[in-house]
Amino acid sequence: MKKDPKKYKNAILLVATKDSAFTIGTLLINLKDKMSSCIDIFYIVHDGFSLNDKKLMRQIAQQDKNASCKFISFTKEDFKIRLSKFHPDGGGGIVIF
Numbered sequence: 001m002k003k004d005p006k007k008y009k010n011a012i013l014l015v016a017t018k019d020s021a022f023t024i025g026t027l028l029i030n031l032k033d034k035m036s037s038c039i040d041i042f043y044i045v046h047d048g049f050s051l052n053d054k055k056l057m058r059q060i061a062q063q064d065k066n067a068s069c070k071f072i073s074f075t076k077e078d079f080k081i082r083l084s085k086f087h088p089d090g091g092g093g094i095v096i097f
Helices: 018-038 051-061 076-084
Strands: 011-016 041-046 068-073
Touching: 011 018, 018 041, 018 051, 041 051, 051 068
Parallel strands: 011 041, 041 068
Antiparallel strands: none
């Protein structure tokens, strides 16, 4: 993952599964309504939002104060790959469903 060269003063981190796009969208709307002037960027960790879901979330984030929105994919496969860096046997006996 490339480092973001721009520094942000205020960020919100949200984490959700791909079937929670509506919930995250609702959270974004509420946060923008209540704290719009305080938020510079939303970091959203997910396991597979669709391109359309991400497009709509970006539109919500950019309303009013024009906050950025960065999506970070984190699937089971991503987890296995990252874990294997520390456990050469594939996870040290950890079972991932």
